[in-house]
Amino acid sequence: MAAASTKLPEGRYGRSRTADERADRKLMIVGSVLGVILLGVVGWFGYDYINxxxxxxxxxKFDVVxxxxxxxxxxxxxxxGARGYCTLRSQAESGAEVGRADFRFDQQKGRIDKVVTLRTTEKxxxxxLLGCHSD
Structure with a gap:
């Protein structure tokens, strides 16, 4: 008897296994590169947020003058040396906003005590203090 062939016929059962392995490898490389980029972006925003x-x-305190x-x-x-501004608002007894203003702080000192005057439309x-922001 003739020896039986153990090799599968070419092209009969879809793509060869090596083509699938190449496609998987390309997907892993692309996924890894995108993951590293995403990690870098998250790290950059985190560093900026913290530092x-x-x-x-x-x-x-406040006084109604x-x-x-x-x-x-x-x-x-x-x-x-940082520059920035703070936003204040005042409210009437009814809860309605009667004044809002931004006050700039450009001094070189790290701690500033200042009395500011906020104009209002009624008592x-x-x-x-709504918040402070840097420039």
Whole structure:
């Protein structure tokens, strides 16, 4: 008897196994490259968020000086040399907003105590710090 062939006929059962392995390898390379890029972008934003220039503040006290103005004692903490601004708003007894303003802080010091005057459209009963941002 003749020896039986153990090799499968060419092309009869789809692509050869080596073509599938090549396609899998290309997909793994592309996936790895995209994963590294994504990791780099997330790392960049995380670093910037943690180590970016920070400006923070606190309203120490406020005084209603008239029906049209409120004075607020603001303490600002920032990196020395950083520039930024803080936004304050005041509200009437009804809860309606009666004043809003941005106050800039360009001094070179890292801690600034300043009394600012916020103009209002009617008598205010509160002052609120909405936030601070760096330039």
């Amino acid at each position: 970016g220039t920070k400006v923070s503040a606190e309203v120490i 008239s029906d049209k103005a409120v004075e607020a004692h603001l303490e600002v903490r920032k990196d020395a 205010a009963t509160s002052v609120e």
